[in-house]
Each structure stands twice: as C-alpha cells, then as structure tokens.
Amino acid sequence: MGGERDGSSVPDEVWEEFLRTSADGAGDAPKEPSARAREEAARLRAAPAEPAPWRASAPAPVRPRSRRGWYVAGFVAALALLFVAVDPGGVVGWSGHGDRAGAPLAPETARPEEAPPAEPGGRATLADPFRGSPAARWKSGTAGITVPAAEATGRMTEAEVARALTRTRDFLAASGLDPAVLRGARPERAIALMNPRQEDVRTFVSTALSTPGEDHDPLLLFSRFDPARARLVGDEVRTRGRLSYREGRLGALEVTADVTYVYPAAPAGGGDEVVRVIARRETVVSWDDPAKVATKEGTFTLLSYKLHMTNGGCGESTGYFRPQFGGGAPDTATATDGRTIDPYARTEPLGEDRSREGCGTATRS
Numbered sequence: 001m002g003g004e005r006d007g008s009s010v011p012d013e014v015w016e017e018f019l020r021t022s023a024d025g026a027g028d029a030p031k032e033p034s035a036r037a038r039e040e041a042a043r044l045r046a047a048p049a050e051p052a053p054w055r056a057s058a059p060a061p062v063r064p065r066s067r068r069g070w071y072v073a074g075f076v077a078a079l080a081l082l083f084v085a086v087d088p089g090g091v092v093g094w095s096g097h098g099d100r101a102g103a104p105l106a107p108e109t110a111r112p113e114e115a116p117p118a119e120p121g122g123r124a125t126l127a128d129p130f131r132g133s134p135a136a137r138w139k140s141g142t143a144g145i146t147v148p149a150a151e152a153t154g155r156m157t158e159a160e161v162a163r164a165l166t167r168t169r170d171f172l173a174a175s176g177l178d179p180a181v182l183r184g185a186r187p188e189r190a191i192a193l194m195n196p197r198q199e200d201v202r203t204f205v206s207t208a209l210s211t212p213g214e215d216h217d218p219l220l221l222f223s224r225f226d227p228a229r230a231r232l233v234g235d236e237v238r239t240r241g242r243l244s245y246r247e248g249r250l251g252a253l254e255v256t257a258d259v260t261y262v263y264p265a266a267p268a269g270g271g272d273e274v275v276r277v278i279a280r281r282e283t284v285v286s287w288d289d290p291a292k293v294a295t296k297e298g299t300f301t302l303l304s305y306k307l308h309m310t311n312g313g314c315g316e317s318t319g320y321f322r323p324q325f326g327g328g329a330p331d332t333a334t335a336t337d338g339r340t341i342d343p344y345a346r347t348e349p350l351g352e353d354r355s356r357e358g359c360g361t362a363t364r365s
Helices: 012-024 035-046 067-086 088-094 158-176 188-192 199-210
Strands: 230-232 238-247 253-267 275-287 301-310 332-334 359-362
Touching: 158 188, 158 238, 158 253, 158 275
Parallel strands: none
Antiparallel strands: 230 253, 238 253, 253 275, 275 301, 301 332, 332 359
16 A cells, blocks of 8 residues: 555655665764773763653553554454354353353361352253352352361360361261262261261161161261162262351360252163262360270261252151152252252251151252
C-alpha cells in the first residue's frame, strides 16, 4: 500500500526527500568534535549518573502491531464465541479438574452454615456418575477428609497427636473406601485399628459380620455392597468431612470424624442405570494411655458411631447397602419421624437414634 514503510505511514514527498539527501550526503551532518568537546564528553561519561525516580521514568515505547496480529486475535475470539454458543455449560469446566460443576470446593474446616446449592440438572451416567450432585465438586477418597493441624493435647505430644489423626483417617479409609470391603470383603485392616480389649465392640463386630441383624448391623461401621445385587461405578468415592479432636478422659485424645460418602452404583447384572448411595457417618474414638486403660498400643477405643444413609435400603438389615434400581422407586433415607432429609446437608450433627426402622424421603440424591 502507498505510503507504508515497515508498518509506519510516511508522506511520499518526505520519503523522496530522505532518499535524495541520503544519496547526496547530508550537508547539515555534524562535524568531527573539537579536542575540548571530546574532553568534556569523557568527563561526563566518567561521572556517576543520578538515580531517576521511578515515577519519572518514561514508558517503554510501544512497538506498532502488524495487522496480521489483529486478524489472528479476531479469529481466536470468534472461535471462543462459537464454542460458548455450541456448549455454554462447557465453559465452567475450564476451572477445577475439568468438572462442569465447577472447581472443587475448599476443604471443610468447620460445620457448614448451609446446605450446598443445587447443581446443574442431569441424571447420573456410567461415564459421569456424580452428574447433578453436589459431590461433583467434592474430592475423592481421603482427599475430601480434612485433617486439622496437630498440637500437643493431654498426654500426647504434637507428633503423637499427628499420628493418631493419621490412623483415624486410615480407619475411615479401611472401613468406608477400601475397594475389597466395598465389594463385601471382611474389613480386616479397619478391625486391626480397633481396641481388641474392648469386649462389647469386638462382640458386636464379630456378630454383625457373621450374622447381621437389627441389633448387629455392620453398616453402622463399614460400607459394603452385595456383589450379587450391585456394582460400584468407576473407581471413585466422593467424600466431604473433617476430623476434630480434644482432650478426653484420663488425658486421652478424643477424635471425632464427621464424613459423608457418596457411592455411585449400578445393577450387578449389567445395564446403564446409575444411582447414588449416600452415607454420612459420625464416629468418635479415643486414643488411650495403655497404662491407664485396657487397650493395645496403636489402637483406639470406640466411643460412639452413627449413620444416616440414602438409598441404601430400609427395614431388615442384610449387612449390605441395597440400592433400589428400576427408576420407579423413590430415594429414601433412614429416619424415624417421616421427615424429609437432604443427604448433602452437613449443618447439624447426626441424631442420636441409630435405628433403621422406618424410612424418610430424601430431597435429592
């Protein structure tokens, strides 16, 4: 285009004058400096420069952009607009781990003040089993269980408290996340962390795993599915919860675990229907001094255990979660007063009643 030289617009007459003077030699070009001028210039170069205040520094010159750059930028912007138009929900997936529900939630460090909001609609699928659930933004396995910083408490040093917290989390993993246990295997690693000298608990666990019933339900402590009825979908269990601790009896460390587990399941015989079993557990354990309490070093005494579950089966205990398939059965949650329950709400502690009698209605799954 006329008048453009390397991206700059120069009038033709100025450009021609420049070419002419360059060819003929510039009559006004500076002559060789005198000896006195050279001496003065050398003195100025040797003198230290005065530091310039940052506010006074001139902005760096901006290099002219070529028009090709604007064409590329416009093309990229057009592609972005086209992507949003075709799949507006996909934009959200740019955050977090690619989950369209958004970025993972921050760790839970205290009891929430409100239940999680509703997520974008859609039914769970084999490829996306947490779709439409708040658990879509939860972390997997023990990553969703917040372990607080350890401080010396009671008889225990900071290092001992840290070890007790880690072992408590290990119990949660062995009892509620172990793939073999979820498929119905005996929870040996979890049992190994329980005080073998706590006779009532040892009897309860042994009876519950061999002959489960109303008074001996292993689901109160362990998550298990009957492999003849259901299979887990994928290799993730989403969790949200936390550990807390305080000084207990006789200088012991008392640890409370309040965790919600979300298990996606499909029929054992095949098919693409996916439902979610949601179990919230509140377990309190005591790490005692073997010199003061009948216990084994490295194990805890079980103080209490509570369970609320959704779509895990109601009525008579079989020792396994029994999710309902078929599309027509409503999601249910254990409750004795007939009220509706939001299985994702963690704003209140669990009730004292551990009975499985009666079923309430879950507001979502």
